[in-house]
Amino acid sequence: MKRRSxxxxxxxxxxxxxxxxxxxxxxxxxxxxxxLLERKLRQIETASHINEWLTSPGLQPPK
Structure with missing residues (x-):
């Protein structure tokens, strides 16, 4: 059986x-x-920035 990392x-x-x-x-x-690679790199940068924003401690849920 293969172990998962x-x-x-x-x-x-x-x-x-x-x-x-x-x-x-x-x-x-x-x-x-x-x-195509350049476009994928830009998409990864965008995803990284969005993830940073979404996981920032300053982001609060609506009240």
Missing amino acids: EPHTFDENLSAEKARLEVAFANIKPGPQRE
Whole structure:
């Protein structure tokens, strides 16, 4: 039976995916694939900022 690894946080998953895409982006020639990677990197940055905002201690639920 295969053991499961420890669960990772959303931030850890985003960081790992960002690092993987940055390496791929640096090693690819200009073209449609590079543009796709650039778009994915921007989406990850946006997701990271939104997650930061949603998990900030200053965010309060409506009363």
